[in-house]
Amino acid sequence: DTGVSQNPRHKITKRGQNVTFRCDPISEHNRLYWYRQTLGQGPEFLTYFQNEAQLEKSRLLSDRFSAERPKGSFSTLEIQRTEQGDSAMYLCASSLERQLQETQYFGPGTRLLVL
Amino acid sequence: AQSVTQLGSHVSVSEGALVLLRCNYSSSVPPYLFWYVQYPNQGLQLLLKYTSAATLVKGINDFEAEFKKSETSFHLTKPSAHMSDAAEYFCAVSEYGSYKLIFGSGTRLLVRP
Numbered sequence: 257d258t259g260v261s262q263n264p265r266h267k268i269t270k271r272g273q274n275v276t277f278r279c280d281p282i283s284e285h286n287r288l289y290w291y292r293q294t295l296g297q298g299p300e301f302l303t304y305f306q307n308e309a310q311l312e313k314s315r316l317l318s319d320r321f322s323a324e325r326p327k328g329s330f331s332t333l334e335i336q337r338t339e340q341g342d343s344a345m346y347l348c349a350s351s352l353e354r355q356l357q358e359t360q361y362f363g364p365g366t367r368l369l370v371l
Numbered sequence: 372a373q374s375v376t377q378l379g380s381h382v383s384v385s386e387g388a389l390v391l392l393r394c395n396y397s398s399s400v401p402p403y404l405f406w407y408v409q410y411p412n413q414g415l416q417l418l419l420k421y422t423s424a425a426t427l428v429k430g431i432n433d434f435e436a437e438f439k440k441s442e443t444s445f446h447l448t449k450p451s452a453h454m455s456d457a458a459e460y461f462c463a464v465s466e467y468g469s470y471k472l473i474f475g476s477g478t479r480l481l482v483r484p
Contacts, residue, residue, distance in 0.1 A: 360417075
C-alpha cells in the first residue's frame with residue numbers, strides 16, 4: 257500500500273494559464289474524490305468518481321474546472337484560465353466502496369499559487 | 372444542509388495536559404463522524420470515525436471521541452498531550468448513504484513544553 261500520491265506537490269502559475277494536477281489513488285480503491293482547501297479553512301468537496309464515472313460535481317466547480325478518471329485508475333484535475341482566487345491546496349482522496357461508511361485516504365495535496 | 376462547527380481555531384495545552392477539541396454538527400439524522408489530523412506539508416490522516424457501532428470511539432495515538440446525540444457533539448480528547456500532537460485537527464461529517472465529507476474549519480493544537 258503506497259498511499260495516495262499527487263503530482264506536482266507545488267505549482268506556481270500566472271493568471272490566465274491552464275494547469276493540470278494528477279492523482280494516483282490506492283490501487284484497489286474504486287472511489288476517488290477531489291477537495292479544495294484554502295488557508296484557515298477545512299477541505300471543501302469538489303467532485304467524486306466511482307470507477308470512471310463522475311457522479312457529482314460541487315457548485316464550487318466552475319466551468320473552468322474539469323476532472324477526469326479515464327480508466328478508473330488515476331485522475332486529473334484541470335483548471336483553465338486560472339484566477340488568483342484559485343490559489344489553494346487541492347486534495348485528492350480515495351476509498352474502497354463498502355456497506356458501512358468507508359474511510360477516505362488523502363494524498364499530500366497540490367498547492368497552487370496563481371500570481 | 373449538514374454543517375460542522377469546531378469551537379476554537381487555536382487550542383494551546385502544556386505537554387502532559389488533557390487535550391479537548393470540540394466539534395458540533397447539525398443533522399436531524401445521526402451521521403457518520405470523523406476526526407482527521409493534518410501535519411505540516413502532509414495530507415489528512417484519519418484519527419477515528421463514528422459509524423453508530425459504539426458511542427465512545429477509540430482512535431490512534433490514544434485519541435478518543437464520544438458521540439453525544441443529545442448535544443450533537445463529537446468532541447476529541449486525549450489524556451496526555453505530547454509535543455508530537457501539535458498539528459491541525461479537522462472534524463468531518465457525512466450522511467448515511469453519502470460519499471462526501473463536510474469538514475469543519477479546523478483547530479490548530481499547540482503543545483507547550
